[in-house]
Amino acid sequence: MRLGRSGNLLVDLHIDAPLIGGVLLLCAVGLSVLYSASDHSLEVVGKQGVRMLMGLTSMIAIAQLSPLRLARWSPIIYTLGMVLLIATAIVGTGRGAHRWLEIGPLRFQPSEIMKLAVPLTVAWFLSDKLLPPRLSVIGATLLIVVIPGAFIIEQPDLGTAILVMAAGLLVLFFAGISWRLMGIATAVGIVCAPIGWYTMHDYQRQRIITMLDPAADPLGAGYHIIQSTIAVGSGGWSGKGWLNGTQSHLEFLPERATDFIFAVYCEEFGLLGVLVLLAAYLLVLIRGITICVNAQDGFSRLIAASLTFTLFIYIFVNMGMVTGQLPVVGVPLPLISYGGTSLVTIMTGLGILMSIQTHRRFIVES
Amino acid sequence: MSFGPRMKERSREVQIFHRRIIVAVLGMLVLLGVLVARLVYLQLMSHDHYTTLSLENRLRVLPIAPTRGLIYSRDGVLLADNRTSFMLEVVPEKAGDIEQAVGRLRQFIELDDEQLERFRTELRQRRRFDTIPLKNNLTEQEVAVFSVNRQQFPGFNIAGRLTRYYPLGSQMAAVVGYVGRINEAELKRIDPADYSGTTHIGKEGIERSYEDVLHGTAGYQQVEVNAEGRVLRVVERSAPVPGRDLHLSIDTRLQAAAIDSLQGRKGAIVAIEPETGAVLAFVSNPSFDPNEFVNGISTRLYQSLRESPDRPLFNRALQGLYPPGSTVKPMMAAGAIETGLRQAGDRTYCPGWFRLPNVSHKYRCWQKVGHGGVDLVRSLAESCDVYYYALAKDLGIDRMHTLLTDFGFGVPTGVDLPGELSGLMPSRDWKKRARKQPWYPGETLVNGIGQGFMLATPLQLAYTASVVANRGRKMSPRVVARIEDPATGEVEQIQAVVSPSVAIAKPEAWTAVVNGMHEVVQGQRGTARATSVGASYQFAGKTGTAQLFGIKQNVTLKNEDIVKHLRDHALFIAFAPLEQPRIALGIIVENGESGSKAAAPIARALFDAYFLTTAYGNASG
Known part of the structure; x- marks a missing residue:
C-alpha cells in the first residue's frame, strides 16, 4: 500500500x-x-x-481536517447542535429527564455535541477579535455559552451543562479576560448562589447535601x-x-x-x-x-487549551x-x-x- | 481568519495566552494534589477502616448449631435422641404463583388457616430468596405424598431438621426432663454467641442440669453475600463441636419395674446404689410425655396437664414433700445408742400411749393395745411409737435436729437434678423464725415419729436409706454416671461426692439398727413380714405412714370413711442385701394408707427385678 x-x-x-x-x-x-x-x-x-x-x-x-476548516464549520455545528437541543426538549426520551434524541436507529445526547461545539464556536468567534476581548465581545461570547447551557440544565442535566459551559468559559479565560472581571463574576455568582439553590431540582439539592x-x-x-x-x-x-x-x-x-x-x-x-x-x-x-x-x-491556541x-x-x-x-x-x-x-x-x-x-x-x- | 497586520497585538495575545496556560497548569497541579492527597488519605491512612467496612459489607457469619449430646441409660437404652423431623419450606423466587401452588398442595397436605396466615405474613416480610417454612412436623405419609408430586411444586422443598426425641416418653420424664424453645429469661443467661444457631435449651431434669455438657460448641461459617444479602459462597467453615453424651446410672428395667409396681397410683420411687450414690431408678407417677414440650405444647394439652388433680407435671420424687413418718425411726434409734441414752437391750414399756409429765394429752401408739416391753430391735420391727416418744423426750429437739439433719433430713441431697427441695427438719430456731412461736415439748414427741412439721422428699428418703445401708457413709446421689465425647471417645467418670460420714461412731448402733430393719421384713411380728417370703437374699426396711388427716383424740375412724385423697400416704425405705448393700430405696405411695401393705411389696418387687433380671444384681450377702 x-x-x-x-x-x-x-x-x-x-x-x-x-x-x-x-x-x-x-x-x-x-x-x-x-x-x-x-x-x-x-x-x-x-x-x-x-x-x-x-x-x-x-x-x-x-x-x-485543518484547524482553518474546523473554525469555519464551528458555527454550523453549533447551530445544528442547538436545533437538536431544541428538538430534544420537545421530543426527547430518557428516564425522568429528556436527554436523549432518537433519529432512526441512532440514539444520542445532543448535549454531547455541545461539549465540542460550544468551545469551538467561542474560539472561532474570538479568533478574529482583538484580545483580550472587549466587554461587548464577552457579552456575545457569554450568550453563545449560556443559551445551550440553559437548555441542558432544563433537561435536566446539571453536570453536562456545567461541563459544556466550562469548556466555553475556558476559552474566554485563555483569551485573556481580565482577572478583575472574573473576580466580579465570581462575587456575583456567590451572591446569586442562594437563588440558584431555590431554582434547583430536588435531586440536585439532594446531591449537594449528600456530598456534604x-x-x-x-x-x-x-x-x-x-x-x-x-x-x-x-x-x-x-x-x-x-x-x-x-x-x-x-x-x-x-x-x-x-x-x-x-x-x-x-x-x-x-x-x-x-x-x-x-x-x-x-x-x-x-x-x-x-x-x-x-x-x-489564535483559534488553534484557544480551542486546544x-x-x-x-x-x-x-x-x-x-x-x-x-x-x-x-x-x-x-x-x-x-x-x-x-x-x-x-x-x-x-x-x-x-x-x-x-x-x-x-x-x-x-x-x-x- | 486573518493572520495579518496587527503583529504587535498578536504577540501580546500570545504572551497573555502563555501566562494563562501557566496559571491553568498551576491550577491543574493544585487540583491533582488535592486529588492525590484524598486518595492517600483514603487508601493509605484510612485503609484499615475501609477494609473493615468492606469485609463487613461482604462477609456474614452464620452460626452452625452443634448436635446435642445423647442420653443413655446404664443398660445402654437411648433416652434422648436427635431425630430428623421434616418441614415443608418454600423459596418464593423459585415458586412462581405461590397462592395457586398452596391451593393445589392442600389436596395432599393438611394446612390449617393459622399456618397459612403465619406463612403469608412471613412471605411479605422476608426476601424473595429466603426459605420460608410452611408446615412443621410432617408425617411420613405427608412426606411420601409430597415427594411423589413434588414436580408440581417448584420452589417447595422438604427439609429435615434435628429435633429432640425421647423414645421412652413419660417413663423418663422425671429424670431426663426435656428441652424446649429458648425463652427470654434463658436468653439473658446463655452465651449468645454459642447459642446463636441453637433454638432449644434444657428446661427440666438432666437436660437442664447438664445443659453445658449436652449443648456443645457452635460452629460458624463465614459466607460471602452480595448487596442484597444473598449468600454467594462459603468462605470459611469451622465445624461445631457436638455436645457430649451422657450415660445415666438409671437402669431402664428397674425404672420400668418401679412404674409398673405403682400400678397407676400416685407416688414416687427412688433407688440408689449406696456405695456410689448412683441413682438407679427415679420415678414420679403419673408422668407426662416430654416430647409434647419440645416444639411447644398446645395450650389445650398444657392446660389439661396443669389442671389434672393427679398433677402429672409435678416431680414428686424431687419436689414432693411428705412427712417421713416412721421411716425416721432407724435414724432415731442409731442416735439413741450413740448418745448412750439407750442400749440395744433396754426396754421401754408401751401401754399403747405416752404422756408427758403433768400433761393430760395422750400420745398414742398406732397399736392401741400397746406393745408391752419393747427393745430397740422390736421397736423398729413393730414400729412402736411409744418407744420413740420416750426417746424423743430424752433426746430433746436440739439433739434430734442435729442427728436427723446429719442423716440428710432438711438439707438437699445435692443430686445432679435441678429444682431439688430440701424438705424440712424443724428446730427451735426455725419455729421462732417461721412461726414466731416457741417450741413446745409435745412437738418433740411428734417429730420423734416423723410427723408434725417434718417433711422429706422421696429422694431424701432413699438417700437416708442409703446412708443407713452404708453404715453412715454419705454419698450424694448422682444420676449421671459418665460423660462421653462421641468425637474423641474420651470418657469422664462422674465422681461421687463424699460428705463427712454421719456422726455415729459406735458400730453396735449400726448393728442394732440394721437388725431392727431386717426384723421389719423378717421377724414374726415385723410390720412388713410378708415381703420377705421366698426372697433369695436378705434385706432390711422400715415402713412409714404419713398422716394427712388430723384424727381427734378418742375417735376411731375406719379408712373407708375417709375420702381417698385424704387417706394416709404409705412410705417404705429399704436396702438389700444386708451386707455390702447394692440398692437402697425410698418409696411413697400417695394415699396408699399403709406402708406395709402398699409400699413394702414394691420394694420386694424392685429388689427382685434388680437382682434377678439385671446384670448388676448379686443376691449373695
Whole structure:
C-alpha cells in the first residue's frame, strides 16, 4: 500500500504519536477494568471495544481536517447542535429527564455535541477579535455559552451543562479576560448562589447535601458515595488485585461500569495503580498543553487549551466524585467509563488537538 | 481568519495566552494534589477502616448449631435422641404463583388457616430468596405424598431438621426432663454467641442440669453475600463441636419395674446404689410425655396437664414433700445408742400411749393395745411409737435436729437434678423464725415419729436409706454416671461426692439398727413380714405412714370413711442385701394408707427385678 508523500503512516494520517499512544494506553486500561466491573462480560468489553474503534475513527477523521476548516464549520455545528437541543426538549426520551434524541436507529445526547461545539464556536468567534476581548465581545461570547447551557440544565442535566459551559468559559479565560472581571463574576455568582439553590431540582439539592454528609442517608442518596469510598479505601496501596474487588463484584457499588468505574480501579489496583493511571492521563494532558503552546494561530491556541483543560476537568470531577470530594454529577471517566457518547466526544476532541499539531507546517508554508 | 497586520497585538495575545496556560497548569497541579492527597488519605491512612467496612459489607457469619449430646441409660437404652423431623419450606423466587401452588398442595397436605396466615405474613416480610417454612412436623405419609408430586411444586422443598426425641416418653420424664424453645429469661443467661444457631435449651431434669455438657460448641461459617444479602459462597467453615453424651446410672428395667409396681397410683420411687450414690431408678407417677414440650405444647394439652388433680407435671420424687413418718425411726434409734441414752437391750414399756409429765394429752401408739416391753430391735420391727416418744423426750429437739439433719433430713441431697427441695427438719430456731412461736415439748414427741412439721422428699428418703445401708457413709446421689465425647471417645467418670460420714461412731448402733430393719421384713411380728417370703437374699426396711388427716383424740375412724385423697400416704425405705448393700430405696405411695401393705411389696418387687433380671444384681450377702 502506498502511504502518501512521506511514507510515514502517522504523519500522512495526521496522527500525533504521543497523543494516540496515551489514548491507546488509557483504552487498554479501560477495557481491562471494564472486564472486571462487568463481571467478566466479554460482550460488554467487545461492545466498548467497538465504540473505541468508532472513537478512534472519529479522532483520526477529525485530524485530517485543518484547524482553518474546523473554525469555519464551528458555527454550523453549533447551530445544528442547538436545533437538536431544541428538538430534544420537545421530543426527547430518557428516564425522568429528556436527554436523549432518537433519529432512526441512532440514539444520542445532543448535549454531547455541545461539549465540542460550544468551545469551538467561542474560539472561532474570538479568533478574529482583538484580545483580550472587549466587554461587548464577552457579552456575545457569554450568550453563545449560556443559551445551550440553559437548555441542558432544563433537561435536566446539571453536570453536562456545567461541563459544556466550562469548556466555553475556558476559552474566554485563555483569551485573556481580565482577572478583575472574573473576580466580579465570581462575587456575583456567590451572591446569586442562594437563588440558584431555590431554582434547583430536588435531586440536585439532594446531591449537594449528600456530598456534604453522605452518612446522613446511607441507603438512599449517600449510598453511592459511602460504597465508593469503601471501595477506594479498601484498595489500599496495591489494591485487591484485578477481578478481586469485592465491593464491585458483590454489587455493593452502583454504576460500577460507568460513572463509578474509577472506584473499581482503585479497589483492584490501589494507590499504585491510580498513580500509574494519573501518569497516563498526564501524558495526554502534557501533550495537549504542548500542542496549544505550539499552536500557531489564535483559534488553534484557544480551542486546544480549552479541550486540554476540559479533559482535565472531566478527570478531576469524576475522580473527585468517586472519592467523595464532589457531588455525584454523572460525569464519566474519560476513555475508561463504559458508554459510547462521551467516549466519541473525548476522542473527537483529541482529534482536534491532533489536527492542530499536525497541520502546523502547512500554515507556516502558506 | 486573518493572520495579518496587527503583529504587535498578536504577540501580546500570545504572551497573555502563555501566562494563562501557566496559571491553568498551576491550577491543574493544585487540583491533582488535592486529588492525590484524598486518595492517600483514603487508601493509605484510612485503609484499615475501609477494609473493615468492606469485609463487613461482604462477609456474614452464620452460626452452625452443634448436635446435642445423647442420653443413655446404664443398660445402654437411648433416652434422648436427635431425630430428623421434616418441614415443608418454600423459596418464593423459585415458586412462581405461590397462592395457586398452596391451593393445589392442600389436596395432599393438611394446612390449617393459622399456618397459612403465619406463612403469608412471613412471605411479605422476608426476601424473595429466603426459605420460608410452611408446615412443621410432617408425617411420613405427608412426606411420601409430597415427594411423589413434588414436580408440581417448584420452589417447595422438604427439609429435615434435628429435633429432640425421647423414645421412652413419660417413663423418663422425671429424670431426663426435656428441652424446649429458648425463652427470654434463658436468653439473658446463655452465651449468645454459642447459642446463636441453637433454638432449644434444657428446661427440666438432666437436660437442664447438664445443659453445658449436652449443648456443645457452635460452629460458624463465614459466607460471602452480595448487596442484597444473598449468600454467594462459603468462605470459611469451622465445624461445631457436638455436645457430649451422657450415660445415666438409671437402669431402664428397674425404672420400668418401679412404674409398673405403682400400678397407676400416685407416688414416687427412688433407688440408689449406696456405695456410689448412683441413682438407679427415679420415678414420679403419673408422668407426662416430654416430647409434647419440645416444639411447644398446645395450650389445650398444657392446660389439661396443669389442671389434672393427679398433677402429672409435678416431680414428686424431687419436689414432693411428705412427712417421713416412721421411716425416721432407724435414724432415731442409731442416735439413741450413740448418745448412750439407750442400749440395744433396754426396754421401754408401751401401754399403747405416752404422756408427758403433768400433761393430760395422750400420745398414742398406732397399736392401741400397746406393745408391752419393747427393745430397740422390736421397736423398729413393730414400729412402736411409744418407744420413740420416750426417746424423743430424752433426746430433746436440739439433739434430734442435729442427728436427723446429719442423716440428710432438711438439707438437699445435692443430686445432679435441678429444682431439688430440701424438705424440712424443724428446730427451735426455725419455729421462732417461721412461726414466731416457741417450741413446745409435745412437738418433740411428734417429730420423734416423723410427723408434725417434718417433711422429706422421696429422694431424701432413699438417700437416708442409703446412708443407713452404708453404715453412715454419705454419698450424694448422682444420676449421671459418665460423660462421653462421641468425637474423641474420651470418657469422664462422674465422681461421687463424699460428705463427712454421719456422726455415729459406735458400730453396735449400726448393728442394732440394721437388725431392727431386717426384723421389719423378717421377724414374726415385723410390720412388713410378708415381703420377705421366698426372697433369695436378705434385706432390711422400715415402713412409714404419713398422716394427712388430723384424727381427734378418742375417735376411731375406719379408712373407708375417709375420702381417698385424704387417706394416709404409705412410705417404705429399704436396702438389700444386708451386707455390702447394692440398692437402697425410698418409696411413697400417695394415699396408699399403709406402708406395709402398699409400699413394702414394691420394694420386694424392685429388689427382685434388680437382682434377678439385671446384670448388676448379686443376691449373695
